[in-house]
Structure formats: C-alpha cells, structure tokens
Amino acid sequence: MTPPSSTSSAPALIWKSLVRNRSALIGGTITLVVLLGALLAPLIAPWDPLKFDPPNRLSGPSPEHWLGTDQYGRDLFSRVLFGARFSLSVAAISVLVGLLVGGTLGLLAGYFRGWVDLVLSRLADILIAYPAILLAIAFLAFLGGGFVNLVLAISVVFVGPFLRVARAAVLTVREELYVEAGRAMGASDARMIFRTILPNASAPLIVEVTLRFAYAVLAEAALSFLGLGIQPPFPALGSMVSEGRAFLSLSPWGSIVPGCAIVLMVLGFNLLGDGLRDALDPRLRRH
Template sequence: MTTLPRVRAPQSPARRAVRLVLRSPGALVGLALVLLCVLMAVFAPLVAPYDPVAYNPVDRMQGPSLDHLLGTDLYGRDLFSRVVYGARISLSVSAISILLALAMGGVLGALAGFHLRWVDTLVMRLTDILLAFPAILLAIALLAFLGGGFWNLTLAIAVAYTAPFVRVVRASVLRARREMYVEASTAVGASDSRLLWRHVLPNASAPIIVEVTLRLAYAILAEAALSFLGLGTPPPAPAWGQMIADGRPFLETNPWVSVGPGLAIMLVVLGFNLLGDGLRDALDPRLRS
C-alpha cells in the first residue's frame, strides 16, 4: 500500500513574519530593548527606588553610587528614578502622537489612493505643504501657538508626522487596488467601502506597520528635542529632554546629570530602529527572497 507524502499546510503571512523576526539577531535585540523600556515604564513605581520629583538638597550633585545608580541632580533628586519615570512620558507621548498621525494620515491616504482625481490632488497638495516644513520646526511653530504641556506636545508631534503616513498609506492602497482579488470583488458588485476596509487596507498593512515602528523612534527624538527646548511637559515632570537641558551647565564637572537620560533615549531609539528593520525584512517579500 503506497502512502502519500504528507503535505504541510502553508503558514499564514503573520506567523511567517513572526518566525523571520525571531530569527533576526538585530530584530531580537531591538525587541528586547523596546520591551525593557515598556516594562520599566509600566512598573516604574516598583523599579524606581525614590520619588522622582522629591527635593533633597542634602544629596545634590552626588556621583553614581550604590544609593544613587546614576547620581543626583542640582536639587538632590535621584536621576535613575527620574529616568525610569521619564520613560512613561516619552513612550506615552510618542505612542499617542503616532496613533493620531496614523489615524489622520491613514484616512487621508486611503481616500487619496482609492478615490483618485480631485480627492487625490487635494490631499497630496496639502501633504506637500506639510512636507515643505521640517517636522521639528512645524512642531515648534504649533507649540508656540498652542503652548506647552503633555497634550499640546502630543498633538504637535502628531500633526508633524501625519504627512509621511499619508504618502505611505496612499502608495500601499494604490498598489493593492490593482490586484486581481480587488477586480474580482468589484466584478461581483462589492461597494467601495467594503473594497477599501475588507480587501485593500488589510493587504496593504505591511509597509504601514513598518512605518509605525520607525516613526515611533522619530517621535521619541522629537519629544526629547522639544522638551530640551522647554516646550514639552513642564517641570518638575521627569522628561528626558528636560533632564539633559538641566545638566548642560554641568557637563564639564558633573556629566552624569545628562548622560543617564541621553543613554535612555539612545537605547530606546536604537531598539525601535532595529525592530523596524527586522519587520521590514520579514514583511517585504523582495527582501525576504
């Protein structure tokens, strides 16, 4: 009796992408750095040994030690605790701003890519106007008008990064709407909304996911830069950029005041970049081959 060879069922694209990401050393390092920062932010009350905003003039400008791992600042506040709590502000601002940018840019990009002619022309001209300004300068202009604060900072970064999402979503939708399954759905009478939300966008999600990961790194840098300029969350909130600015007068004598938050920014941005590169390699079939 002849036994037929067993045929493996094809893996779903999501599972295949996860396996490819887990096989990439760079992506694993990036994922570990991102998870470390997220866990540090979520469990900040358990990780931080001191109150991040409590003044203690007796311990001001102490160097790194077992009691204060990263030293203390001008007001005697523990820098390690402030870095840990600063992760909450940085990740919250970047995540909410990128989600807002994705929502606004995704809607405009999908409309531009699916409904051509005047809609596409109008959306792309507005996008060109936004892209004419560097993102950080556009955010500074908005904050000069709105004022500082957590939510104004989040909104400014979201508006500054909306235009790149418009272009990425539009290009993905244009590519997906020419596929055979879209033409087949159109032939059987599927409505435009069903085509867009059930067929086009789900199959155009790979480059959007990669763009979200990479833009999170840009948003963290933008939040740090704006906080450094005094346009972010007002003191005594432990924002990483503000902490670097506070330590700038003491770089020659007490550099640890700025080194701790600077290393935190570098590691989390590196993590998002490595993770984004791994996702791009896993989700792009041309790079995968």
C-alpha cells in the same frame, strides 16, 4: 476571492523571518525592556522622582543612587524611568493620531484617485515641505506647552508621512486581481477599502509606525530640551539633558544618563523597524 495575504502560511513565514533577524531580536529586546521599565516605573523606582535631597546633590553612581543625582539631589534612575514613561506616552498617542488621520486620508487618496488624490497629495506635500521640528515648534509657540499640545504638535507632523505611505501601499494593492473581482461582485467602497485593501496594504504602515515611534521620542526630547514640552519639576528626558548642561564640569551624570536613555529608546525602535521591514517584505524574506 481570498487575497493572497490571508493564507495560513504567511504569518508563520513572517514570524520565522522575524525570529531569525538579528536587528529585530535586538531591537525587540531593547524595546521590551524600555516598555516594561516605563510601565512599571512606580513599582521599580527606588525614590520619588520629585523629592529634593540637597545634601546628596550632584553625586555620582552609588549603592544608594544607582545612576547618581541631579542638581537638587533627585535620584536620576527614578527620574529616567518616569521620563521614559512620559516620552513613550507622548509617542504612542502621537503615532496613533497620525496613523488614524494620515492613514485614513492615504487610503482615500489611493483608492479614489482623481481630484481626491490630487487634493490630499498636495496636503501631504505642504506638511512634508516644512522641517518637522520647525513645524512642531511653531505649533507649540502658538498654543503653548503642555502634554496635550505636545501630542498635537507631533501628531500634525506625522500626518503627511503616514498619508504618503498609505497612499503608495493602496496604489499597489488596488490593481490586484482580487480587488477587481470584489468590485465586479458589487462590493461597496467601504468594504473594499477596509476589508480587502487595508489588510493587504498594512505591512508598510506597520513598519512606519515603529520608525515613527523612534522619531516621536526624539521629537519629544528635542521640544522638552527647548522648554516647549512638559514643564519642571516633572521629569522629561529632554529637559533633564538641558538642566544638566550647566553642571557638566561638576557632575556629567545629569545629562549623560537621560541622553543615553533617549539613544537606547531610539535605537530599539529603529532596529525593530528594520527587522519588521525585512520580515514583512516578501522580496527580503528568507525561506
């Protein structure tokens, strides 16, 4: 039996709703611009982000330095591009790891129920009970900073939410008639989970991925601001905001520019997530 979500008209309806959604268009445009800027940073950046230029330190926007320079004379535009590249790399890997681990556990909990559901649900409760940023700080304080540990810390925070979302989606789908029909025909548990249930429970996970991207960018910036992320002189948006605080009265650009970049990335992912939620939810979709 073919599940309802596989009908040929569904993708067309979703795309039509997505294109007509203002939040999705604005968020998608912002996200696309940010992604292109980060991916093409080595080609776009007019200056070496690590190059010191003391005579031009703390200068404002100019034809030579479009967004000004920091306390060492380094070009802020170039540093923001590479900082965004780093933030998006951390966010992408963290969300992927959180989705694979939390999503898989959520699928198992929702499908098998019983003691499996009980144990995994309590694991999600434990992870969600602690404030996310404090859990990440504790993890980094124990293991130290750096790219790998930063990714692991944010990934651990994401396991609980992804587990909850996947479990809730599976609990809804597993009661559908086509799932019962598949079981009656003798389909294996693995086939039912990954070939039948997962495709029809993926919409909430897709939305959660975009929203978690926004949180991952914010979390990376917060941890870098506290000195727990990648260490200077490598550019990270959070550490750039922190370094610029000491020079706000002389030149606020050192904090304002990376701060605005963080806001722009978070706004883009949040708007895109809201638009995807409306497009993927049949109750909210406009025909």
